[in-house]
Amino acid sequence: MKNALSIDVEDWFQASEFDEVIGYKNWDKCESRVEANLLHILKLLNVKRTKATFFVLGWIAERFPELVLKIKEEGHEIATHGYAHRLIYKQSKEEFREDVTRAMEAIEKVSGVKVRGYRAPSFSITVDTFWAWDILSELGFEYDSSVFPILHDRYGVPTAPRFPYRVKLESGKRFFEFPLSTYRLWGRNMPIAGGGYLRIYPYWFVKKGIRKINSEGKPAIIYFHPWEIDPTPPKVELKFLSKFRTYTNLDVTEIKIKKLLRDFEFAPVEEVLRNTNFP
Ligand SMILES: [Zn+2]
Numbered sequence: 072m073k074n075a076l077s078i079d080v081e082d083w084f085q086a087s088e089f090d091e092v093i094g095y096k097n098w099d100k101c102e103s104r105v106e107a108n109l110l111h112i113l114k115l116l117n118v119k120r121t122k123a124t125f126f127v128l129g130w131i132a133e134r135f136p137e138l139v140l141k142i143k144e145e146g147h148e149i150a151t152h153g154y155a156h157r158l159i160y161k162q163s164k165e166e167f168r169e170d171v172t173r174a175m176e177a178i179e180k181v182s183g184v185k186v187r188g189y190r191a192p193s194f195s196i197t198v199d200t201f202w203a204w205d206i207l208s209e210l211g212f213e214y215d216s217s218v219f220p221i222l223h224d225r226y227g228v229p230t231a232p233r234f235p236y237r238v239k240l241e242s243g244k245r246f247f248e249f250p251l252s253t254y255r256l257w258g259r260n261m262p263i264a265g266g267g268y269l270r271i272y273p274y275w276f277v278k279k280g281i282r283k284i285n286s287e288g289k290p291a292i293i294y295f296h297p298w299e300i301d302p303t304p305p306k307v308e309l310k311f312l313s314k315f316r317t318y319t320n321l322d323v324t325e326i327k328i329k330k331l332l333r334d335f336e337f338a339p340v341e342e343v344l345r346n347t348n349f350p
Contacts, residue, residue, distance in 0.1 A: 072285045075249065075292040076123035076337035078112060079190060080131055083298035085156045087193040088313040095155055102305055105131060108297035109138055113145055119332040122147050124340040126190040129154035129174030136181035143182050148339035150188030151178055159195040159203050168206050188340055191217035194226040194251065204238050208246045214344055216249040216292060221262050233260060234289040237349045247344050252291040254280035265294035270320035274327050278334060290343045293331060299324045
């Protein structure tokens with residue numbers, strides 16, 4: 072059973088936790104660490120001969136074209152995380168279309184690769200923004216991986232399917248959603264798939280969760296960010312919860328990723344979806 076491995080390519084200051092304290096207009100003034108972190112991730116994957124999907128921010132693609140080319144040359148899938156990391160439910164449909172188009176064009180220009188997959192900033196496809204799928208499909212996207220079937224203050228659709236499914240679009244076009252993986256426990260979905268959850272939960276729990284998903288004949292999907300393997304990022308004063316979500320256990324992410332690569336087989340999202348039977 073191949074699981075999907077995904078990396079949301081953004082710099083540390085682009086994570087939503089920094090929206091209020093740094094913000095888009097100050098991005099160019101921040102110390103960039105994405106290149107070093109990403110090269111390190113590529114090395115980790117190379118050692119295990121593992122291919123993944125990189126959801127690249129358009130803003131990053133414009134400033135680091137050689138990085139996008141390297142991801143491509145190493146045989147990974149290039150997808151997008153939008154341009155300016157704006158939460159979908161804070162945009163109008165037109166603003167969303169513009170943001171995604173700009174990201175797509177930036178990535179396709181440097182890589183020559185047609186982008187087919189999308190991941191929303193902070194998983195911001197929720198019940199109020201399902202319209203995003205229609206726009207993505209119109210723009211030529213074939214899948215999305217943004218729905219988190221959990222309860223959370225910023226994202227989540229607790230009643231959404233837990234495994235990849237075909238989205239019914241008005242246009243009738245084929246389009247798939249690969250929801251972020253959860254562990255079903257005591258009648259609730261617990262997020263286990265990556266990011267802060269991967270950093271905070273003990274590894275055995277994450278492993279058990281993926282095994283359980285695979286035992287049901289379904290693939291899991293793991294995600295993380297380049298800044299999460301950086302144990303010494305520039306420190307910014309954040310509110311308690313943001314601080315906890317951003318800075319906890321940055322020194323163990325790499326160890327956990329190595330364990331995941333040892334214990335499971337991974338492939339890019341596009342490949343896992345292609346090999347999934349949909350009813
Ligand atoms: Zn992000």
